[in-house]
Amino acid sequence: MRDSIRSLSTLTLGVLLSGAAGASDAKLSAQSIIVNPTQPDLSVQVWTNRDASGAGNPTYQIGERISVGLKTNAAAYVYLFNVNADGAIDLFFPNRYEDNNYVAAGTARVFPAGDAAYNLSVGGPAGQDKLLALASTTKLSLDDIFRFEGQQDFATVKVKGQDDLAQALSITVNPLPADGWTTDTAFFRVATAAQTPAPQPTPTARIQPGQRQDGSIDGAMVDAYARLKGGESLGNATTYATPWGDGWWQKFNGVGAYGDAVLLHANGSSRSYAVHGRLLERYLALARAENGAVRPPSRLGWAAGDEKVIPQNRYGTTGLYGFFQNGALYGSEKYGTFWLTGPVLKAYQGLGGSGSFLGFPTRDQYSLNGAWAADFEGGTIRTVNGAIKIYRK
Incomplete structure (x- = not known):
């Protein structure tokens, strides 16, 4: 060595x-x-x-x-x-x-x-x-x-x-x-040495959306693939549907600008949702920092809605929005991908989110004097004495 x-x-x-x-x-x-x-x-x-x-x-x-x-x-x-x-x-x-x-x-x-x-x-x-x-x-x-x-x-x-x-x-x-x-x-x-895998039958077809290695099918993933026109947005499956935390996920090779993708299916939920590209990169980075990526990051939880493409706002910024059980990710080429959660997220979305005068977030939500705060293209959100305050630039 x-x-x-x-x-x-x-x-x-x-x-x-x-x-x-x-x-x-x-x-x-x-x-x-x-x-x-x-x-x-x-x-x-x-x-x-x-x-x-x-x-x-x-x-x-x-x-x-x-x-x-x-x-x-x-x-x-x-x-x-x-x-x-x-x-x-x-x-x-x-x-x-x-x-x-x-x-x-x-x-x-x-x-x-x-x-x-x-x-x-x-x-x-x-x-x-x-x-x-x-x-x-x-x-x-x-x-x-x-x-x-x-x-x-x-x-x-x-x-x-x-x-x-x-x-x-x-x-x-x-x-x-x-x-x-x-x-x-x-x-x-x-x-230490090459491991000889047990003989496996030669696949007669590519891995299907929602297909587990034992041959069973995750119906929620199949439905999500159809709903999202997966052939146009997710591409082909590159793994079987695999246990992750207390749920399941399956990886796809993505299509064009969409980037790599996964379908996430939380146990107990009847629906599965996709996370793509830069949102997926940040989601997994948060999971790695928090728990070694053995389960979703707790500040966000499982995907709880389909990703949305956000058209150009008043500042000329476009991007993506991903909704999760406990928070959201907003991603733009201009600023990066950042997380928001709790009362800050609720106040932001109540104003219209990235389409409002606040625009896209320019950093992660953060703690300021022991309370949550967030910065945006057009202003800031602060928690002051337990109350949400919104300021324009």
Whole structure:
């Protein structure tokens, strides 16, 4: 493992993480290592080549090639770590081949790039592995965590184990503004040898909407696919309908500008609804930050209505609206995708939502002096002494 890191051509990955100790401002957790509890506007997404959503848990064999992708919604400096089962930690970006870790807003990066002079391969031991992406609006001083020695191509990380990494990173980010940093994690399993799957019958047709692996059908998903003209908006199913939290979901490849999509069906509900593109990306990012994406994010819950395309408003902004059990997502190319919930959402929608003088949200709902607040294109909503106040710009 250590020799591989010093190689000119290959960095070997293997990550297995344990629980983390507490900290003051940064939230340390076994699931996500280190999390900004303020839910900043800045977001970063990390994924592996076998799970572009970043929410799954694909399996790799030891020695198998792997690539890692990331994307930020704003310009940021990004650091990519892994933690091995034995506690050794690797920093694989930045490195000598790609030493500039400044990532432009909305730019997707893949490591290694197609023309890179190095490779990433999966190292042992076998187990549950994790990747950590840390994004900051300012360049971080991480000399106490890693260093490049001599002409080596990948840095030597001084700390060992998730606990020490989390503590060291929490000290580094503590002086930063609350909205100045964020993290994301991705999971993958490492197997020691190729696993031979049980013989499966050759499919005679593609996977159908609502089809479970045992051959049964989720009728609510079938109805939703028909209602939404799924062939025009969802595309073809790429997975079977699979249990998720206390319900079901099924992935689709999307059609054109709609982007990747899922059908969500909460247990106890007679209807299923779709979430697409940028709304899906944010929905899953919130789930990953909150619970490792093993269930929907509690601030939103399950989809409770069909997505709507919002025509151009008075500010010339267009976008998407997604309605959920506990809140809503509003997404626009101009500002990004943000969540609203509770009395703030109720007041906003009572005025006409994004079509009102408020327009689209320009950041997530946030806490101000212990009460909820939200900022929009044309004004703000504040909670003052328990009452909702609305202000024009």
